[in-house]
Amino acid sequence: MQIDLLDTFLDLAETRSFHRTAERLRITQSTVSARVAALEQAVGSRLFDRSRAGTDLTPEGKRFEPHARALRHEWNEAQRRIKIPQGAQHLLRLGIQNDLAAVYLGDWVAEFRAAFPETAFYIEPDYSNQMCADLLTGILDFAVMFSPKPHPDLHFDSVGEVTYRMISTETPRLAEVRSDRFVFAHFSPAFEEMHRQTTPDLAGAPVSVGQSGSVVSLLTAMGGSGYVLAKTASDLIAGGRFMAVKDAPDLRQPVFAAIHIRHRTLPLHRRLTQLVARHFR
Amino acid sequence: MQIDLLDTFLDLAETRSFHRTAERLRITQSTVSARVAALEQAVGSRLFDRSRAGTDLTPEGKRFEPHARALRHEWNEAQRRIKIPQGAQHLLRLGIQNDLAAVYLGDWVAEFRAAFPETAFYIEPDYSNQMCADLLTGILDFAVMFSPKPHPDLHFDSVGEVTYRMISTETPRLAEVRSDRFVFAHFSPAFEEMHRQTTPDLAGAPVSVGQSGSVVSLLTAMGGSGYVLAKTASDLIAGGRFMAVKDAPDLRQPVFAAIHIRHRTLPLHRRLTQLVARHFR
């Protein structure tokens, strides 16, 4: 199995014509034929129905397509993720909780770079579950997340918490916040639970999203009320359109630094954890 | 990039000896050398440090390893998942919530097979998040899960609910259940929340797991109390060691059938949904 075969397969699945695929990939039609045949032999199933009146995927081909895409994607990722940018000595691959990336990423990376000038950083905002999986397989070296997923091979350090504040385009008083104009947030299971406990009547809001950024764009577009990161709240209130819902309780989401257990004692990782923790004191 | 190269890389990463890898793969050492060189050229980085006193992965090589495993795994999966077993006309790929698989899978599959005798089934117990992702990429055709993850391309049907019942080796009375002997369960975010609301004093239990099966094995090994599937509860109580905690509220976890939106109207999927729903009436 080669990447060429996958590319040919995927292109052919799109064009449904051996000739057009040959043209697009700058190869001859006979080569397309041969590559498809080779791939079919490799997977052990016929992938295309060929007829004079066009080509189409077989059921097997349809099932193979997502896997072909996954393989292609994984190969791209592999290439991107292993190289150290020139000039750097090391490469650190960091995962950052989606919600935190937008607000904190810039500051953090500036500090990381100051602390480790010789190190290049590969950063990917993602969700807790995915980051835990990537730490386990070794695709990530270090991650900052909301929801630690207990696992014998993962180590979590609490690094503080982040505050969510309720803002509104309509009222500064919690009692006047209408649940049908409220954007409910499920940033993490723990956050959602706190949310329901403190303001159960708003839990039935018709709109529910999982990112602070999405809450902001919804509120900006349609007006209403909802929880956003404290830092974002200040900016929006300063902008004039929003006001703080002052008697609504602030919600605090704990933040964790996560690493694979085998790196737990590395000074590098301790230092990273410290830097992140400083932001929440 | 070819599978052979990945296999060679992974074997060499294990043996750290060109000769031993050559032996194990039944090729010559010069071929190992050439394959490694080919892979290194393909990824654009040196993957091994060769020295007289042994071979070892470079930092790039270490980072490449998880990707190599992922590629290898994906290729295996692709081969397994596309073939229709002989004699069958179609192949349906089903995902089933981990917790439900152990108890319901047998019955369901028996019914599915009776309803679609011409169809082969590929079944994989998994978690909601992963199943949603697999439905989106087309790796799964149909899934039964606890936690629907809203997405424009996914369609969810409620098919009923499953009941969790508290059992104990120690007492039939809720008031006497000790939180330090309780196994807290987080089968789904929704379940966890209900759990906390109905029995908040047990929420601080020192042991918390995410599968009904794990709860059972923990309770069997160490004794104590916890929620398990009603069906399992009956079996365990009949076994004699456990008793029902009668005044503990039953917890109901909603169950959903999920499909990709483009298959929503297929009669096949409607029928599957009906069959699953029948089990919860």
Place this chain on the structure above:
DNA sequence: GGTCTTGATCGATTTTCCCGATCAATAGCC
């Protein structure tokens, strides 16, 4: 200093890949 083991390298052979040309089958058109 001799011997063993390491991975790299070279040349020969086999295998694979690719192209260009051709073929058979069909669709569309007159």
Place this chain on the structure above:
DNA sequence: GGCTATTGATCGGGAAAATCGATCAAGACC
């Protein structure tokens, strides 16, 4: 019906790549 354009399959030859076996140089070990 007959003509033409288009479909993918097939074949032969040449180029490229993979593989093997043998050899080599460099360090480890005794």
